[in-house]
Amino acid sequence: xxxxxxxxxxxxxxxxxxxxxxxxxxxxxxxxxxxxxxxxxxxxxxxxxxxxxxxxxxxxxxxxxxxxxxxxxxxxxxxxxxxxxxxxxxxxxxxxxxxxxxxxxxxxxxxxxxxxxxxxxxxxxxxxxxxxxxxxxxxxxxxxxxxxxxxxxxxxxxxxxxxxxxxxxxxxxxxxxxxxxxxxxxxxxxxxxxxxxxxxxxxxxxxxxxxxxxxxxxxxxxxxxxxxxxxxxxxxxxxxxxxxxxxxxxxxxxxxxxxxxxxxxxxxxxxxxxxxxxxxxxxxxxxxxxxxxxxxxxxxxxxxxxxxxxxxxxxxxxxxxxxxxxxxxxxxxxxxxxxxxxxxxxxxxxxxxxxxxxxxxxxxxxxxxxxxxxxxxxxxxxxxxxxxxxxxxxxxxxxxxxxxxxxxxxxxxxxxxxxxxxxxxxxxxxxxxxxxxxxxxxxxxxxxxxxxxxxxxxxxxxxxxxxxxxxxxxxxxxxxxxxxxxxxxxxxxxxxxxxxxxxxxxxxxxxxxxxxxxxxxxxxxxxxxxxxxxxxxxxxxxxxxxxxxxxxxxxxxxxxxxxxxxxxxxxxxxxxxxxxxxxxxxxxxxxxxxxxxxxxxxxxxxxxxxxxxxxxxxxxxxxxxxxxxxxxxxxxxxxxxxxxxxxxxx
Numbered sequence: 271x272x273x274x275x276x277x278x279x280x281x282x283x284x285x286x287x288x289x290x291x292x293x294x295x296x297x298x299x300x301x302x303x304x305x306x307x308x309x310x311x312x313x314x315x316x317x318x319x320x321x322x323x324x325x326x327x328x329x330x331x332x333x334x335x336x337x338x339x340x341x342x343x344x345x346x347x348x349x350x351x352x353x354x355x356x357x358x359x360x361x362x363x364x365x366x367x368x369x370x371x372x373x374x375x376x377x378x379x380x381x382x383x384x385x386x387x388x389x390x391x392x393x394x395x396x397x398x399x400x401x402x403x404x405x406x407x408x409x410x411x412x413x414x415x416x417x418x419x420x421x422x423x424x425x426x427x428x429x430x431x432x433x434x435x436x437x438x439x440x441x442x443x444x445x446x447x448x449x450x451x452x453x454x455x456x457x458x459x460x461x462x463x464x465x466x467x468x469x470x471x472x473x474x475x476x477x478x479x480x481x482x483x484x485x486x487x488x489x490x491x492x493x494x495x496x497x498x499x500x501x502x503x504x505x506x507x508x509x510x511x512x513x514x515x516x517x518x519x520x521x522x523x524x525x526x527x528x529x530x531x532x533x534x535x536x537x538x539x540x541x542x543x544x545x546x547x548x549x550x551x552x553x554x555x556x557x558x559x560x561x562x563x564x565x566x567x568x569x570x571x572x573x574x575x576x577x578x579x580x581x582x583x584x585x586x587x588x589x590x591x592x593x594x595x596x597x598x599x600x601x602x603x604x605x606x607x608x609x610x611x612x613x614x615x616x617x618x619x620x621x622x623x624x625x626x627x628x629x630x631x632x633x634x635x636x637x638x639x640x641x642x643x644x645x646x647x648x649x650x651x652x653x654x655x656x657x658x659x660x661x662x663x664x665x666x667x668x669x670x671x672x673x674x675x676x677x678x679x680x681x682x683x684x685x686x687x688x689x690x691x692x693x694x695x696x697x698x699x700x701x702x703x704x705x706x707x708x709x710x711x712x713x714x715x716x717x718x719x720x721x722x723x724x725x726x727x728x729x730x731x732x733x734x735x736x737x738x739x740x741x742x743x744x745x746x747x748x749x750x751x752x753x754x755x756x757x758x759x760x761x762x763x764x765x766x767x768x769x770x771x772x773x774x775x776x777x778x779x780x781x782x783x784x785x786x787x788x789x790x791x792x793x794x795x796x797x798x799x800x801x802x803x804x805x806x807x808x809x810x811x812x813x814x815x816x817x818x819x820x821x822x823x824x825x826x827x828x829x830x831x832x833x834x835x836x837x838x839x840x841x842x843x844x845x846x847x848x849x850x851x852x853x854x855x856x857x858x859x860x861x862x863x864x865x866x867x868x869x870x871x872x873x874x875x876x877x878x879x880x881x882x883x884x885x886x887x888x889x890x891x892x893x894x895x896x897x898x899x900x901x902x903x904x905x906x907x908x909x910x911x912x913x914x915x916x917x918x919x920x
Contacts, residue, residue, distance in 0.1 A: 317341055317359055317402070323348060324398050328357055328406060340364075340374075344409065354411075355393060359404040374403050384446065385867060388439030390459075390471045410471070412463045415522070416455035420529035422465055426555065432465055433523050434581050438728055439470050440519065441577030444512040445751035448473055451510065453518035454497040455525055496534040497521050500545040500568050503538065513573040516580050520565035528553045558584065576747070578731055687746040688714045699737035701768060705761040706730040707871070707909050708753065719749040721782065723871060723911045725758045752782050754869035754911050757826040764909075766893035767873060773906030775810040775817075775853075777874040783913040786862045792846065802860040802914035808853035808874050810906075815876040818885065824869040828888040833881055860914035871911045878904050 316333045318341070323329045328345040335342045340360045347353040360374050375395065384392070391408040398404060424432065436458065440450060450457075450473060461467040499517035501509045525531050532549060535541030548566045551559050561583035567573045574580045685691035693710060696718060700708035706724035713719070724730035727750050738745045756764065784802035791799055811817050819831040819838050832838030839849055847856025860870060875881070877899065884895060899905035 316343075317362060318343060318398075324357065324404065325396055327394075328355060330357065340404075345406075354409040355406050356409045357404055357406050359398065360402050362400065362402055365400075365402045371403055374405075384443055384448070384473070386439045386442040388435045388468055388470055389443065389473075390469050407471075410459040410461050410469050412460045412467075414456045415458040415460060415465075415468065415526070418460060418463075418465070419455055419525055419531070422526060422529075424465060424526070426557070428465070429523075429527065429558075430584055432468060432526070433519075433584055434728075435466075436468055436470065436519060436523075437577040437581045437584075439468075440515050441512075441581075441728075443473065444515070444577060445749070449510060449512065450515050450518075451502065452497070453515055453522055455522055455531075458522070495536070495538070495541050496531055498541075499570070500542070501570050503542050503545070505542065505545070505568075506570055509570050511570065512576055513570045516565050516573055516577065517570075519577075519580070520562050524549075524551075524554060524562060527555070527558075578728060578748075581728060582732060685741075685743045687718055687744060692718075692743055695741045695743050696738060699734055699741060701771065702737065703730050703733045704765060705758070706753075707764055707768060707771075707911070708734065711752070713746070717747040717749045719752070721752045721911065723754045723756050723764075723869065723909075724750075725756055725761050725764075727753050727755060754913060755824050756822060756869070756871070757824065759826055760822060760828070762893045763822070763828065763888070766896045767907045767909060769897055770875070770900045770905050770907035773904075774812075775808070775874055775876045775906045775908050777806060777808045777872055777908045777910045779804055779806050779910050779912055781912065783915060784860065786860070786914050786916045791859055792844070799859070800862045800916060802862070803857040804860050804912055804914070805855070806858050806872060806910065807855045809850075811853045811874075811876055812878075815878060816881045817877075818875045818881055820873040820875070820888070822871045822873065830886050830888065833883070833886050860912075862914060862916050867913060867915045869911070869913050871909045873907060873909045875905060875907045877906075 316336075318324075318330050320330055320332060324345070327347060327349070329348050330343045330345050332344045333341065334344055334356070340358050343357045343359065345355050345357045347355065360371070365371060390410065393406040393408065395403070395405045440453070443450065450470065452472065453470070457470065457472050459469045459471060461469055497518045499510075499514040500506060501514060521532055521534065533544070534549065535544045545568055547568065548563055551562050551566075554562050561580065564572075564574055564583060565580055574583065685695055692713060696710045696713060700706075700710055700720065700722075703724070705726070706722065708720050708722040708724065708730065711719040711721045720734075730753070731748050731750050735745055735748055784804050786800050786802040788798050788800050789803075790797070791801065808817075808819075815835070817835050817838055818833045819841065820829065821831055822828045832841045838854070842849060842854045842856045845856050845859060847854060858872060860868065862868065875885075875896075881899075882895075885892065885899075896905065896907075900907075
C-alpha cells in the first residue's frame, strides 16, 4: 500500500480578496447504485459476506480474524475506493447482551479521543442492518510484532525509540482512563513492516464484570496468560491500573530483546507462581535491567506508576544503586536484587514515579490545517483477533500519591501542591521549559494540571518535574492531558515568544477543543466551509499600541493574520467581531480540509511603536527579530492553544 502524500502548503484563511479554497464536492458516481458488486455467497461461516456494504459506506473485501467477541474484516470506502479500513463487527449473539454491547461501545468512545501515532486511529462507530455494532479503524498494512519475534535486529537506540513510542501511546490512553490490559506482541502491529512504526490495537473490550470466566473471550485469555500482570490474576487485591500495562509492556519488550516469549506459565496456577518474583533478566542488556527490574516487580505499588516514569528509566542507562538482578536467584525462584529508585519505595515516589501519564505525542495524521491546505489522513488500520482488554471504568485509576517521601539524607520537601508557594514555583518553572508554552491550570494534593503546547510533551513534562524538584517542591503527578503539540521546527519561534510573555497582553478561549461544522463564514465568503468557530478574547492592548495576530499549527504552518492594528481590526470585523477599548473579541474560523484534527495556537503581539514590516515574514530570522523587539522596544506576546476536530462520520 503506497504512503499518502504529506500535508502540503497551508495558507492562512483571509478575508474576501484572498484566494480561498473550498471543500471538494464528493465525487459523483456514474454508476447506479445497482452497479455495486453483489455480496458473494457466504460459504466461510463468517458473519458478513465479502462484497456486502455496511450502511452504504464500507464494502467488505475479506475476512481477517475472529475472536471471542467479534470478527475483523478488511473493507474499502465505496465513495473513495483508495481508502482501506478495518471493520470490527460484534458477534450476533453478543449484540443482544446489553453489557457486552456497552463494553463494545466503550472501545469506540475511547478510540475517538485517542490521538497518538502508536495507537490505531478510530474512524466510525455504527450498527449494521441487523443491529450488530461495528467500529471502523485505519488499516495497518504490516505484520504483528508476534510474527517478527526472533527476526528483529535492533540497535540499543532503535530499541529505546520503539519502547518509548509504545510507552508514550499507552501513557496517552492512561490519561483518558483507558487501561489496555492485554499488551502483548500480537496486539502490536508494525506498519509497513517497520519496527519504528508500531501501532497498538484493540482497546476497550473489557473483562467480564460478572467475573464468571475471567474475561468475555474465555479461552482467548489463556493465550495471553504469559503477558498479564499478577493483579490481573487476582493477586494484590486486583489493583489494576497503568502499572499493569507497564508490567505487560516490559514482558513484551523483553520478548523483543530475547527474540522469544518469556516463560511466565502455561496454566493459571503456574502463572501466579512465576509472578511471585521478578523473572530472570540475564537476557536483558545491562543498561536496561534497572528499568525492567522496576517494571516487573510483583507488587504493583513497587512498579513505576506511570508510563512517563518507565520512559524516564529507559533513557537513564545507569542503574540507580542497589544490586543488579541475580539471574541465579531468579532462576531458583528466590528474591532478586532490588533496584533502588530515587526515593524510598515504601512511601511516596521519586522523580521517575512522580510524572503523570504520557501526553499525546502527536501523530502523522494529526498534521491538520487550522489554516487551510491539503493533507490526506493516512489510510491504515486494525488487524488481529478480538481479545480481552479493558478500560479504566470498572477499575478506577488512582493518581500517584502526592506525598513525596523524605530523601535518603533526611531532607524535607518544600512547597506542597495546592499551596500558593507551589503555584508560584510551578508558574515560574513552566515558563522556562524549553520548546514549550505551558500554563498551570490547577494544582491540588493529587496532581498539577497544565495546558498549553510542547514539541515533545514527554520531554517537557520531565524537564518541568526536574525544575520543580530543583526548586524544592513536593512534586505531584503532572497532568499533561490537555497539552497539545507543535513541531520541533517551531521551537525557536516559541522559545522567542516566551520572552515576551507576562507583559500585559493576553489572548484566551473558554474551551480546549472545538468541533468543526460545514457552515457559511459570512457574506464576504463564497459557499460553506468546514470550520470550527473558536471564540477568542484579546485584552491588555494599550491605546497607542500596534498589535499583530499570528497563527501556528501542529503541522508546521505559521502565518500572519494581521500585522498592524488596522489589518487586525479589518480581520476581526470580517468575522463580525468587536473592537473593545483594550482589545478584540471574535469567533476565529479554524478551517479544516481533508483532515480530522488540528492542534493550533493564536499569537498576539503588541508594541508601543509600529511593528516593522519584516515581522510579516515568519522566517528563520523572525525569532531573533522578536527577541530584539522585546529587549529594545518593549514588545509583549501571549499565545492560546486549542484543538479543532471534524467529528462527522466517514
